[in-house]
Amino acid sequence: MTSKNSFWASSRENQRRRVWVWIVTFLGMFVAVMGRMLVNLSRIDQWYREGRNFSTREEYVDVLHRLSAEMLGFNDVLAVFSAGIAVLIAIQGFSYLCDRRKVDLYHSVPVDKNRRFAVVYVNGVMLFLASYIVNILLGLIPAAARGALNGTALAEIGIAFVWHLLFFLTIYSAAALAVMLTGNLFVTVCMTGVLLLYEIVWYEVVNELNFYFLDTYSTFFVDRRPKVSVLYDYFDTAGRLLGVGWNKGIGALAQRVLPYGIKWIILAVAATALAWFCYRRRPSEAAGRAIAFPKLKPALKVAVAVPAALLFGIILYDASYQNEILTMAGILIGGAVVCGFMEVIYDFDIKSVLRHPVSGGVALAALVLLCLNYKFDFFGYDKYVPEQDEVESVAVDLGNSFVESFWDEDFNYVSSAEYEKEHMFLTDTEPVLALAAKAAGTDKYAYGEEDLVRSVYVLYRLKSGREVGRTFPVNFSDPANEALLNRIVGSREYREGCMQILTDRRSYDYVGNITYSNGSSLVWLPPEEAQELREAIVADLEHFDFTAGRRKWPCGWLKVSFGEQGYGWVRTYELAVYESFTNTIAYLKEKGAYYPLQLDVADVEAIEVTGEHRYRETSDGTKVFVDGPQAEAVAGELYTVSFSDPGEMEQILSSIYPQSQFSGDWHNTTYELDQDYEVTIYLKRGTDYPGDPSMRSFDYRFYAGRVPDFVAEAVEKEAAGE
Amino acid sequence: MIEIHDLTKNFERIRAVDNVSVTIRENTVFGLIGTNGAGKSTVLRMLAGVLKADSGDIRIDDLPVYDNVEAKKRLFFIADEPYFFANANAQTMERYYSGVYENFDREEFYQYLEKFDLDKNRKINTFSKGMKRQLAFLLGVCAHTKYLLCDEVLDGLDPVMRQGVKSIFAKEMEERGLTPVIASHNLRELEDICDHVGLLHKGGVLLSKDLEDMKCNIQKVQCVFAGVDEELKALSGLEVLKKEQRGSLRTYTVRSTREEIEARFATVDTVFCEVLPLSLEEIFISETEVVGYDIKKLILG
Structure with missing residues (x-):
């Protein structure tokens, strides 16, 4: 028999007060899980019946499996609902603390405080858990009936169940803590928002301000993300977990979930312990007050006012087109307004707006210091260049000149930052530090318009274990930098850190197809010889340096597709081929795939050149050529001239470069390619020039300064109507 | 026995209770009297273990009360605005309290409900203010705790x-030694029910005495003397707290026993003489005026 005062008796009694929360939780969960499951199942069934989207029954079944795993597993709607319901359950459970009459009742009866906390807390968890389990079980019924379940789906649902439960627990504990810190439901809701969003807001605000005011601030290599925000964790990660179970196996999924699970357990335990501690210490007279612990008020005011004011400043910065003075003034005014607002909230009295000027002064002083630091960079953030003997190694991103992307072992895209951070460990740090020091001592407005100035990203791995990420500009057009850049690019550590082909032999065992193009040709190469081609490219990259990539344009492009054709995964990546790649070109020639960048006039039917200038008609009816900046402001027709004379075509063909082909970051296409004329090449039909028979015209651009005079004259005459 | 020593409680910068020391004996009715804001409710809430004292000590049967389940088992607190669960009826509240108080007498509760003509199935939020107070009182009585703390009950x-409540107090005190502690701002309400009263003012105790002691030791004498010298003769040696005169009728408030006063006035020549008991209100007026307070302002506003 259960004793009158047993935990379960107390729990039952508490549940009687929470019937409406049970109903809301269950119905909400039903919609988030069951409702969506049924709607999506029915939609997929209909597609299948109508013969849409699925070519085989296996595809249909596979989609059903994935659907059930998503609807009953990693389901964003369920996550949003779980977060909302966690806040509701926690606040409802402990809300009696905000009502003096309820406090008089609950705190005068002979029930142990610890037990009451435990009963309310555990009941809240049970409430969520029971609704969740029942709805998952209900959801499994239609899924199983349609054959939408298999082992992977069930395992993924199981892992997602634990994941959602821990997600719920962290938010629930934070909301419980918010109740303990406050004494009024409105303020409780605000406090919950503060606890859950504070770190995200700080992160966003600081990140934005750093980007605005610090020239060398970079998040390229250094992962600047909230560390303890469960909301950020969830919505940053959940999407990436979808499909992991299918592609990499449940073990891999569990492995990815585990660190978050551990972190969330620690957070939930810490928040619960803190909530319990505050519950024990909380004075009963706090019911009805804004803040339960008056000593917290000044600290809370400063803690809220500072990021809120900075956020206000960011909005102003954007709205005022980067007016720094207005932004700084806005930050201070915003800080004062938020401080006043906090006092009004504390006392629920508009007349309190100017109370406690000391804490308000502290907030404003902190804001002033922050503003001044952003303006004058007291700590020399932008001048920071570590001493050479402090640095263990560096990773540096100079932009890509050879390959446009990177992939992981499953051929999924990974960013260059991720790849380089993992693979590049330059120990010859001197040239990187020299470039950084040079940038720190150069006025950022000192570069010429035609200079190719690239933002270089660097990760300093210090001997102390610290990692510092920075960005700084490097003038790629400056011959003085060329030796330094060659030293970096020429190093094996650099090349292996950003040229995946050098170390990734495995991927080339999974090549689906390879094509080579010079911008208009298209030749298919044997995929079974991918390793041979790779060897040729690797040999060529041994001699590749900055000068080779900067001085020359790629003369062709290899497109390599990895994976299996059909349903599943196929990834295609582009590799640039330079004329200095003698081994690669030899291989291509051997396979009859190599076609020079400059087209043979014998293969060309005609060339059309379109002037992209604008011509303005004057009052006497003559057309005036408008060039340069004025051109954009003048509406007018475009004029096209066609050339078919072999001599003229020969001249044009020697001066053009294929448009919209990957040319790497070491070229400035805006200045190094002419922007005034567009060239269209029409290939002859019926020749043996390789390529897609339906694609016989290709767009090119003149190299800057190499537009033949006869072309310019012809277009101008055409415009003038001559 | 409830012992309160040097109890002090502040709400932020406001001192609500200031060094209060009172002893409440078992099986007596203790009245806690004071104006609004005098600190009665705060003292009761501290007695009930709801509020924690900033300093001082409260012991119920030698047990500290704050955060102490054993001490709380001995008391039931009826707040000035009793809380009932949303949409609850009397039965719901009974279920809750009988789960919390081990000795809750359900049978007695339903009997009392009938006697007080309260429908056990009717939602409490449809009750009048008086009916809610009756229900709170009955729940408190039926919890069968040793101490019943009533704020403006x-x-x-x-x-x-009111008569019904008083008779239940009497019955419960006789049958099981109940000790009610009643806070009120209304002296007339407590006059015929309290054994001991404590007067609170501005957070402190002005006085705390047995009502009988006070009543026995203070009398009102109305008298018309036959001669001029008779007055001096009659009053010599008596402590006269207050003296009024309307024509030849003199009214004295005298600190002494009835017998002593009657004996003294029997020795002088009077046209008319009557010794009358004082109401609680009159006693307080007299007692507090002695210590320098204008009690009419304190108690009667």
């Missing part, structure tokens, strides 16, 4: 119900 009750 008689407020809002009609005379018949």
Whole structure:
């Protein structure tokens, strides 16, 4: 028999007060899980019946499996609902603390405080858990009936169940803590928002301000993300977990979930312990007050006012087109307004707006210091260049000149930052530090318009274990930098850190197809010889340096597709081929795939050149050529001239470069390619020039300064109507 | 026994209770009297273990009360605005309290409900203020705790119900030694029910005495003397707290026993002489005026 005062008796009694929360939780969960499951199942069934989207029954079944795993597993709607319901359950459970009459009742009866906390807390968890389990079980019924379940789906649902439960627990504990810190439901809701969003807001605000005011601030290599925000964790990660179970196996999924699970357990335990501690210490007279612990008020005011004011400043910065003075003034005014607002909230009295000027002064002083630091960079953030003997190694991103992307072992895209951070460990740090020091001592407005100035990203791995990420500009057009850049690019550590082909032999065992193009040709190469081609490219990259990539344009492009054709995964990546790649070109020639960048006039039917200038008609009816900046402001027709004379075509063909082909970051296409004329090449039909028979015209651009005079004259005459 | 020593409680910068020391004996009715804001409710809430004292000590049967389940098992607190669960009826509340108080007498509760004509199935939020107070009172009585802490419990009750409450107090005190502690701002309400009263003012105790002691030791004498010298003769040696005169009728408030006063006035020549008991209100007026307070302002506003 259960004793009158047993935990379960107390729990039952508490549940009687929470019937409406049970109903809301269950119905909400039903919609988030069951409702969506049924709607999506029915939609997929209909597609299948109508013969849409699925070519085989296996595809249909596979989609059903994935659907059930998503609807009953990693389901964003369920996550949003779980977060909302966690806040509701926690606040409802402990809300009696905000009502003096309820406090008089609950705190005068002979029930142990610890037990009451435990009963309310555990009941809240049970409430969520029971609704969740029942709805998952209900959801499994239609899924199983349609054959939408298999082992992977069930395992993924199981892992997602634990994941959602821990997600719920962290938010629930934070909301419980918010109740303990406050004494009024409105303020409780605000406090919950503060606890859950504070770190995200700080992160966003600081990140934005750093980007605005610090020239060398970079998040390229250094992962600047909230560390303890469960909301950020969830919505940053959940999407990436979808499909992991299918592609990499449940073990891999569990492995990815585990660190978050551990972190969330620690957070939930810490928040619960803190909530319990505050519950024990909380004075009963706090019911009805804004803040339960008056000593917290000044600290809370400063803690809220500072990021809120900075956020206000960011909005102003954007709205005022980067007016720094207005932004700084806005930050201070915003800080004062938020401080006043906090006092009004504390006392629920508009007349309190100017109370406690000391804490308000502290907030404003902190804001002033922050503003001044952003303006004058007291700590020399932008001048920071570590001493050479402090640095263990560096990773540096100079932009890509050879390959446009990177992939992981499953051929999924990974960013260059991720790849380089993992693979590049330059120990010859001197040239990187020299470039950084040079940038720190150069006025950022000192570069010429035609200079190719690239933002270089660097990760300093210090001997102390610290990692510092920075960005700084490097003038790629400056011959003085060329030796330094060659030293970096020429190093094996650099090349292996950003040229995946050098170390990734495995991927080339999974090549689906390879094509080579010079911008208009298209030749298919044997995929079974991918390793041979790779060897040729690797040999060529041994001699590749900055000068080779900067001085020359790629003369062709290899497109390599990895994976299996059909349903599943196929990834295609582009590799640039330079004329200095003698081994690669030899291989291509051997396979009859190599076609020079400059087209043979014998293969060309005609060339059309379109002037992209604008011509303005004057009052006497003559057309005036408008060039340069004025051109954009003048509406007018475009004029096209066609050339078919072999001599003229020969001249044009020697001066053009294929448009919209990957040319790497070491070229400035805006200045190094002419922007005034567009060239269209029409290939002859019926020749043996390789390529897609339906694609016989290709767009090119003149190299800057190499537009033949006869072309310019012809277009101008055409415009003038001559 | 409830012992309160040097109890002090502040709400932020406001001192609500200031060094209060009172002893409440078992099986007596203790009245805690004071104006609004005098600190009665705060003292009761501290007695009930709801509020924690900033300093001082409260012991119930030698147990500290704050955060102490054993001490709380001995008391039931009826707040000035009792809380009932949303949409609850009397039965719901009974279920809750009988789960919390081990000795809750359900049978007695339903009997009392009938006697007080309260429908056990009717939602409490449809009850009048007086009915809610009756229900709170009955729940408190039926919890069968040793101490019943009542904040303004008689407020809002009609005379018949007030009589009913008083008779239940008497019955419970006789049968099981109940010790009610009643806070009220209304002296007349407590006059015929309290054994001991404590007067609170501005957070402190002005006085704390047995009502009988006070009543026995203070009398009102109305008298018309036959001669001029008779007055001096009659009053010599008596402590006269107050003296009024309307024509030849003199009214004295005298600190002494009835017998002593009657004996003294029997020795002088009077046209008319009567010794009358003082109401609680009159006693307080007299006692507090002695210590320098204008009690009419304190108690009667």
